[in-house]
Amino acid sequence: MDVRIELTYQTPKGAETSFTSEEMQAAKALLLAEDLEKTGRAKQIEFVDHLDHSWSLKELKKYLKGIETEPHNITIYFDGGFDKYSNKSGLGCAVYYEQNGKSWRLRKNALVEELQTNNEAEYAALFLAIQELELLGAHHLPIKIIGDSQVVINQLSEDWPVYEETLLKWIERIEKKLEELGFSATYKHVQRNKNKEADQLASQALNGIEITGTIEL
Structure with a gap:
């Protein structure tokens, strides 16, 4: 916080x-x-x-x-990519947090087939990150969410309107999960070169490379 x-x-x-x-x-x-x-x-x-x-x-x-003993000072980086030729999406997220006086980084990616657009993949990547926070046991804390998707960041910040029903459903899904976990989120848009880690994780997922791990920094 x-x-x-x-x-x-x-x-x-x-x-x-x-x-x-x-x-x-x-x-x-x-x-x-x-x-x-x-x-x-x-x-x-x-x-x-x-x-x-x-x-x-x-x-x-x-x-x-x-x-002190719970995950806190949480920052999420997320990215999603959609391959129109294979109709598959790569999701990637990096979660930075502190716990027990130490700093940690969690990395996770996933390959999914049910999505239809790049924007949908971006939302799915963010939802993946929030699910990882739930698995960590984090709850009732402020969190920072950072991504290079102007659509996702500006729509979740309510700066841009939402016209697509599919994206509206993702927003509702994400906001419901944030509310369930008691998270108060702030959103920040960055250029793609400031989001390389999540971008690489998403690309690795599309290439069939699965990444799941947490390390102390």
């Missing part, structure tokens, strides 16, 4: 002003806030998440302690 720090700073002579930090990971924000608190000049320290929910220092510390 990313948060920003909001605080009031008071000089020894009583002059006050307010500061708001840039967004950063909650653990880093907590570390900085505790250091500022030691000066005795930082007052009314609170943390604000992407939903504009405010956390006290005590609440954020308790939250971070509670999720």
Whole structure:
């Protein structure tokens, strides 16, 4: 979870002003806030998440302690490709997360035959990633979803309308699963060269190379 720090700073002579930090990971924000608190000049320290929910220092510390043994700080990269000659689709996803004080990367791909377009394959790849999160036991957390499909990212962000019934069904399926797992998702579009890992996984699936694995980073 990313948060920003909001605080009031008071000089020894009583002059006050307010500061708001840039967004950063909650653990880093907590570390900085505790250091500022030691000066005795930082007052009314609170943390604000992407939903504009405010956390006290005590609440954020308790939250971070509670999720320490569960997957958290989750970022999904996804990509899908459709081969019109074979009518097969390659799905790929890379999931980055932290658990028990360590950083992990999960990679997964799949070859499927029931899809009809590249956009549908992109949605299916994202759904595959969310299913992997469910298998990990992740739940009730903010997650970052990153992909190079403008259609998927902009439609899920509700910036673009959805006219195709098939894609609307995928959106409903994804949103239902996110709600079931208690995930609050933020979406980011990147250029294809920033999504090479997921793209390669999708291509490997189309070439019959199956990838499934998790490693510590």
